[in-house]
Amino acid sequence: MTIVEDQRKRQREFFTLQFQKRLKRPRGYSPLKSSQARERAMFRLLLESFREGSSVVWKSTFVPSEIIYSLGAIPLYVESFSAVASAVDICPPMLDASERCGYSRDSCTFLRAVLGASHKDILPRPDALVSTSYYCDGDPKIFDIFAEEYKKPHFYLHVPYAAEAGWAVDALAEQLEEVAIELAKVMGKPFNRERLSEIIQSSNEARRYLLKANELRRHVPSPMLGCEAIDYIASITQLWGSPELVRISRLLCEELEERIEKGVAAVEPEQFRFLWCHLRPYYNDEVFNYLEGHHKAVVAFESVNLITWKEMDPGKPFKSLAEKLLANPAIGPYERMTREVAKMVKDYQIDGIIWMSPWGCRHFNSMAQLVKDGLRREMDVPFYILDLECIDKRNYSKEQVRTRLDAFIEVLAGKRG
Amino acid sequence: MWKEYLKDVGAGLKPAPTRGKIGYLSIHVPEEIILGAGRLPYRLLGRGKPVKRASAYLPKTFDPSVLDSLEGAIEGEYSFLEGVIVANVSDAHRRLYDAWRVAWATPDRGEPKKVFFLDVPKGADALRVRAFSLALSALMREMEVALDVRISPEGLREAIGLCNETRILLQRLARLRRQKKPPLSGHDFFDVVSWAQRNDKSYVNQRLRLILQELETARCNGAVGPRLMLTGSPLGSPGLISLIERLGAQVVCEDLCTGMQYFSDLVEEDSPEPLNALARRYLDIPTARMADTRARWGYLHKLAEEYDVTGVIYFTLKFDDIYLFEYPFIRNKFQKAGYPVLLIEAENFLTNVGQIETRVQAFTEMLG
Numbered sequence: 001m002t003i004v005e006d007q008r009k010r011q012r013e014f015f016t017l018q019f020q021k022r023l024k025r026p027r028g029y030s031p032l033k034s035s036q037a038r039e040r041a042m043f044r045l046l047l048e049s050f051r052e053g054s055s056v057v058w059k060s061t062f063v064p065s066e067i068i069y070s071l072g073a074i075p076l077y078v079e080s081f082s083a084v085a086s087a088v089d090i091c092p093p094m095l096d097a098s099e100r101c102g103y104s105r106d107s108c109t110f111l112r113a114v115l116g117a118s119h120k121d122i123l124p125r126p127d128a129l130v131s132t133s134y135y136c137d138g139d140p141k142i143f144d145i146f147a148e149e150y151k152k153p154h155f156y157l158h159v160p161y162a163a164e165a166g167w168a169v170d171a172l173a174e175q176l177e178e179v180a181i182e183l184a185k186v187m188g189k190p191f192n193r194e195r196l197s198e199i200i201q202s203s204n205e206a207r208r209y210l211l212k213a214n215e216l217r218r219h220v221p222s223p224m225l226g227c228e229a230i231d232y233i234a235s236i237t238q239l240w241g242s243p244e245l246v247r248i249s250r251l252l253c254e255e256l257e258e259r260i261e262k263g264v265a266a267v268e269p270e271q272f273r274f275l276w277c278h279l280r281p282y283y284n285d286e287v288f289n290y291l292e293g294h295h296k297a298v299v300a301f302e303s304v305n306l307i308t309w310k311e312m313d314p315g316k317p318f319k320s321l322a323e324k325l326l327a328n329p330a331i332g333p334y335e336r337m338t339r340e341v342a343k344m345v346k347d348y349q350i351d352g353i354i355w356m357s358p359w360g361c362r363h364f365n366s367m368a369q370l371v372k373d374g375l376r377r378e379m380d381v382p383f384y385i386l387d388l389e390c391i392d393k394r395n396y397s398k399e400q401v402r403t404r405l406d407a408f409i410e411v412l413a414g415k416r417g
Numbered sequence: 418m419w420k421e422y423l424k425d426v427g428a429g430l431k432p433a434p435t436r437g438k439i440g441y442l443s444i445h446v447p448e449e450i451i452l453g454a455g456r457l458p459y460r461l462l463g464r465g466k467p468v469k470r471a472s473a474y475l476p477k478t479f480d481p482s483v484l485d486s487l488e489g490a491i492e493g494e495y496s497f498l499e500g501v502i503v504a505n506v507s508d509a510h511r512r513l514y515d516a517w518r519v520a521w522a523t524p525d526r527g528e529p530k531k532v533f534f535l536d537v538p539k540g541a542d543a544l545r546v547r548a549f550s551l552a553l554s555a556l557m558r559e560m561e562v563a564l565d566v567r568i569s570p571e572g573l574r575e576a577i578g579l580c581n582e583t584r585i586l587l588q589r590l591a592r593l594r595r596q597k598k599p600p601l602s603g604h605d606f607f608d609v610v611s612w613a614q615r616n617d618k619s620y621v622n623q624r625l626r627l628i629l630q631e632l633e634t635a636r637c638n639g640a641v642g643p644r645l646m647l648t649g650s651p652l653g654s655p656g657l658i659s660l661i662e663r664l665g666a667q668v669v670c671e672d673l674c675t676g677m678q679y680f681s682d683l684v685e686e687d688s689p690e691p692l693n694a695l696a697r698r699y700l701d702i703p704t705a706r707m708a709d710t711r712a713r714w715g716y717l718h719k720l721a722e723e724y725d726v727t728g729v730i731y732f733t734l735k736f737d738d739i740y741l742f743e744y745p746f747i748r749n750k751f752q753k754a755g756y757p758v759l760l761i762e763a764e765n766f767l768t769n770v771g772q773i774e775t776r777v778q779a780f781t782e783m784l785g
Contacts, residue, residue, distance in 0.1 A: 102745035104762070106478065107738050131708070133539060137508050140539050140708040141742045148710055148746075156708045158538035158548050161505050165555060171548045178544060334515040357476075362738060365476045366512035370519065 011122060012050045018088035019043045028227075028289040029266075034252035035228045041244040046084060049074045049124035055187055056124050058146065059238065060131040060139035062328065063157065064321045066203050066241035067180045068130075070196035071187050076124055077238040082113035086282035086391045094120065095392055108360040109391035111138045118146060128186045129154040130179055134331055135363045153186060155179045163326040163336070172322035180318070197314035199241040200321075204311050209249035210234045211307050216256040217300065218348055221265035222273065223256045226299020227288035230280045234305040235328070272297035272412050275344050278356040278364050279304060283393035290402055295409050301348040306340060334367050338374035345381050352382040352412050358390050382415065384408045419631045420605070422624045423612050436617075437499035437564075442486060442513075443506045444674045444702060445537045447695045449684070450553065452576035452618065453568040454560050456499060460614035462675060463653025463765060464489050474516040480509035480737050481765035482651055487513060491520045500531035500563065502556070506706050507739055531563045539708040541700035549696040557692075573691040577684045579618045584680035586625035587613060590632070591677055594669045595724055598637040603647070603668025607655040610679055641667040643784035646721055646756075648672035648747070649705075649732035650740050653765060657732060660774060666781040670724040672717055678702055705743045713743075714750050721756055728757045728784045730777070735762060757784060 023039070049056045055073035059065065068075035085091045094116035099105060101119055103112050117123045129152060131143040140156050147154030157175050160168040184191035210232070217224055232252075239245040258264075274291065276299045281287055291297045309327035312320030325331075329340040344350065355372070357365045372383045386404060389395040438459040439451045448458040463485045471487040489495050503514040518532045536552040538545035557568050587610065593600055601609075609628070613621045642665040647658065651674050658668050671677055682701050688694035700707075703716040721729065729751050733740040748758045759780040761773055 102748060102760075104733075104741040104744075106736055107741045111742070135508075137706065137738050138742050141705075141710070141739060144708045144710040145742075145746045154708070156540045156545075158540060158545050160548060160552070161511065161534070161536040162552070162555060167551045167555075171544075171551060175544050175548075333518075334512070359478055362479065362508040362512075362736070366479060366508065367515075368476070369474055370512070370515050373519070 008050050008052060012047050015043070015047060015050070015088075018090065019047075022088050028285060028293050029225055031228055032224070032252065032255045034248050034255055035231065037244075037251060038232060038239075038248045041239060041242075041248060042080070042084070045074060045238065046076075046081070046124070049076050054124075055127050057183065058126040058129040058143065060143060061236050062132045062134050062159065062325055063130045064176070064240065064324065065238045066199045066317075066321060067176065067183065067196065069241040070180070070192065070199045071183055071189070073127065073183070073187060074124075075238045076126070077236070078114045078123070079110040080238060081117065081123065082110045082391050083279075083282040085113060085117065086393070089283065089393075091283070091391055092394060094122075095394075106360060108136065108138050108362075109358065109389060111142055112360075113391055115142060118149070126150055126152050128152055128183055130157065130183070131155075132157040132159050132325070134159045134325075134328070137362070153182070155182055159325055159331060161332055163328075163331045168326055169319060169322045172325060173318040176318045176321050193317070196317045200312045200314040200317050202243060202246055203241045204314075206240065206245040206249045207307060207309075207311065209246065209253050210305075213249060213252045213256055214301070214305060214307065216253065216260060219260050220273070220349055221267065221270035222298045222300045223259040223264065223266060225266045225288070225292055226274070226276055226302060227285055227292060229305060230276060230288075230299070230302045232305055233279070234307055236304065267292050267296050267298040269296060270298050271295065272351040272409065273300040273349055274298065275301055275303070275341070275348060275350040275353045276356065277303040277341065277353060278358070278361075279390050280356070281388060281390055281393075281396065283391070283396065286398055287388065287401055287405070291405060295405070297351075297409060297412075299354075300350065301344055303341065303344065306344065308340065330363070330367075334370040335374060337367055338371045338378075341371055342375060342378050345375075345379060350381060351416075352384065352408065354408070355383065355385045356388050356390075357385050358388060359395070361390075382408070382411050419601075419628045422627050423609065438497065439533075439560075440495055440498040440501040441504070442501075443504040443510065443537070444679050445506055445699050445704070446502050446504050446535055447553065447699050448618075449573055449576035449580055449691075449695055450557055450560070450568060451502070452579065453557075453572040454564055454566050455572075456564070457617060458614070459498065460611070460675075461486055461489070461495065461501070462611055462614075463651075464494065465654050465656070465765060468765075471516070474520060475509075475512060478736050479512075480507065481734050482653060482737075483507075483509040483513045485653070485765045487516050487520060490517050496530075498530060500533060500560075502533040502535055504535040504537050506537055506704075507737075509737075533559055533563070538700065539706060541697070541707065541709065546693065546696045546700060549700055550690075550693050553692050553696055570691055573695070574686070576618075577686055577691060577694070579622070581683045581686060582622050583613055583618055583625070584683055586622060586629060587680040589629055590625065591670070591680075593632055596637060597640045599641065599667065599669060600632045600635040600637050602662055603645075603658045603671065604655045604662055606668075607652070607658055607671070607676060610676055611655075614675075614679060641669075643667070643727045643781050644669045644725055645781075645784075646670050646672065646717075646724065646726040646729045647676070647732060648717065648729060649744075650734040650737045651675050652732065657761070657763075657773070660770065661730065661777055661781075664774065664778050664781050666728075666777070666784070668730075669726060670720050672703075672720060674702075674704055677720070678704055705739050710743075710746065714747065717747065718750070718754060721751070721754070726756065728759065728780065730759050730761060730780070732761045732763070735764060
């Protein structure tokens with residue numbers, strides 16, 4: 001596959017056009033300025049990664065962007081490319097392409113869409129690839145296959161399952177340092193520890209703002225719609241370490257404070273408060289619009305916006321990044337996740353939990369029933385496992401989803417009496 | 418005649434009278450550690466029956482072999498075990514650890530047994546080997562406390578020697594299948610390997626020597642039908658192999674964790690750090706879960722050449738992502754190297770036998 005700059009330019013133009021269409025799409029709400037800035041930043045990152053001369057590192061979900069930014073490269077979280085593609089409605093041909101290659105329709109659509117996009121060669125090309133063992137089996141496997149296809153190096157990080165064991169942090173920190181040094185070699189420059197420390201400081205600053213935003217969102221009535229908040233995916237966004245995330249998160253705090261001060265509620269009158277676990281359907285906003293617009297049931301918080309790691313020490317960047325990764329409640333036994341969900345229920349005065357369960361996601365689906373049963377032993381909060389696809393709109397049935405949500409809302413209403 | 422040697426210990430389903438058994442599911446779990454703890458390693462290969470109660474814990478869209486194991490635990494079929502080791506070899510196994518603990522902790526299921534966990538990296542380089550050594554060490558400490566034993570370096574070295582001998586003997590047995598007419602079928606070979614994973618190693622080694630004595634001197638003239646490699650998801654029973662061989666082909670090698678992967682390499686015996694030696698060997702097993710696709714393809718290609726196969730059957734269990742993601746890449750590689758490939762996707766036990774039979778038949782006719 002030889003791609004000339006002219007084709008890359010056409011791809012940039014194509015995505016710019018799609019982005020503009022996306023921004024102009026009718027929405028059921030007025031987005032915050034910070035949300036619009038976030039969306040623009042994400043698209044800019046994508047367009048930059050198409051530019052000739054850009055160094056692009058493909059990363060899986062939990063590879064710290066901070067390391068990649070410190071090398072002057074662009075972190076391309078390829079699964080977020082699938083989400084973008086779904087949002088601008090170019091995903092079905094990507095999925096079709098992957099299925100024609102032999103990938104099973106039973107497997108993760110995020111990964112299949114990337115595989116299809118790679119086959120159609122519409123992805124920014126990587127200079128290197130980095131994957132982690134978490135969340136899922138698919139990432140390291142397909143990253144290694146991509147590395148073979150693109151003839152680029154793949155670095156793999158093993159995130160210890162025993163996240164709370166004494167040796168886990170050091171074992172992971174060593175690997176992170178190794179990856180940083182190896183990536184620097186690929187980029188043809190020495191690894192700059194001071195630069196990474198600066199990036200860590202920037203990451204810390206954004207974390208402080210986003211933590212504050214999360215606190216502001218505890219307000220009743222909620223100052224922000226779940227529909228737009230879930231797109232921040234604070235726990236995994238590839239903007240960590242970028243100056244844009246500091247600006248966006250600061251602006252978000254200011255806007256939320258202003259709303260609370262002025263008594264502006266995301267949903268009026270707020271009937272119920274939901275906790276949404278997992279990601280969202282990216283092909284449309286219908287589910288959220290129906291919940292928040294029709295039922296006045298606000299998604300007060302989302303598990304993907306949870307920030308569980310402590311402030312990092314710029315003087316110990318790798319140890320700090322290792323601690324950040326290991327603080328993820330999805331790592332380790334299900335009790336860790338149950339504990340965090342219970343905390344979110346209390347912190348956000350949640351009436352009910354919606355646990356989105358896409359067909360191909362083994363990691364998240366498999367935790368659903370265990371967390372549900374674990375919570376039941378601790379608290380009385382209705383928990384609904386919603387089978388819903390994130391990427392593939394071909395499997396979406398509006399009426400079916402509405403019927404299920406109606407039934408769940410009835411349960412909540414009945415419980416309230 | 419040689420099959421008689423397998424019968425003394427039966428199917429290995431009865432508990433050994435003097436030593437407790439520790440179950441394990443993945444071949445990335447070092448049997449040597451179980452032996453070092455004075456217990457018998459017992460590989461759980463599945464029940465091959467429909468799953469009902471496991472679905473109360475885990476989704477139906479899940480690796481069927483994992484659901485099958487959980488069902489066995491819930492139904493009390495593994496009550497003869499003193500404990501079980503679940504390894505982090507896939508998303509499904511990782512969650513099985515949770516579900517198994519919950520299932521065994523239910524009061525009506527008798528005294529709770531210990532469920533151990535072993536974290537296994539997907540890479541085999543120095544840092545990943547070190548991480549795995551730490552995980553093995555943590556497992557050993559946990560077993561020592563739970564079983565009230567001490568696992569000594571000497572005990573580990575002795576176990577390494579015993580298990581290496583099993584591996585060497587099984588390697589010799591496998592090599593017999595390179596002959597134009599192998600002295601044992603793929604089905605028979607599967608049975609031997611399964612048996613070796615469930616019985617006392619000293620006894621297994623003694624019997625394997627007798628089996629080899631007989632088979633290495635056996636005269637087998639002629640040739641078999643199409644020589645096939647079977648690769649892919651774990652097979653708990655030889656049902657698929659029997660089906661293939663009934664249709665005139667022969668499975669002469671299998672890249673399965675229930676087949677030749679079990680004895681793929683030896684553990685370094687004179688290492689001053691037996692735990693590191695174990696870590697290196699158990700991460701070197703070229704299973705599909707490992708992230709080194711190039712090494713994996715190299716291993717598969719070498720196997721196909723050494724065993725002179727004419728075609729490859731790639732078997733995947735439904736929802737077994739590792740294989741579902743690997744398949745197109747490996748298929749393309751094999752096809753480019755001139756080997757036809759047939760994909761079979763199925764449940765843990767063969768439900769769609771007629772359909773599979775027709776496809777295998779067409780494939781073997783094409784190769785014939």
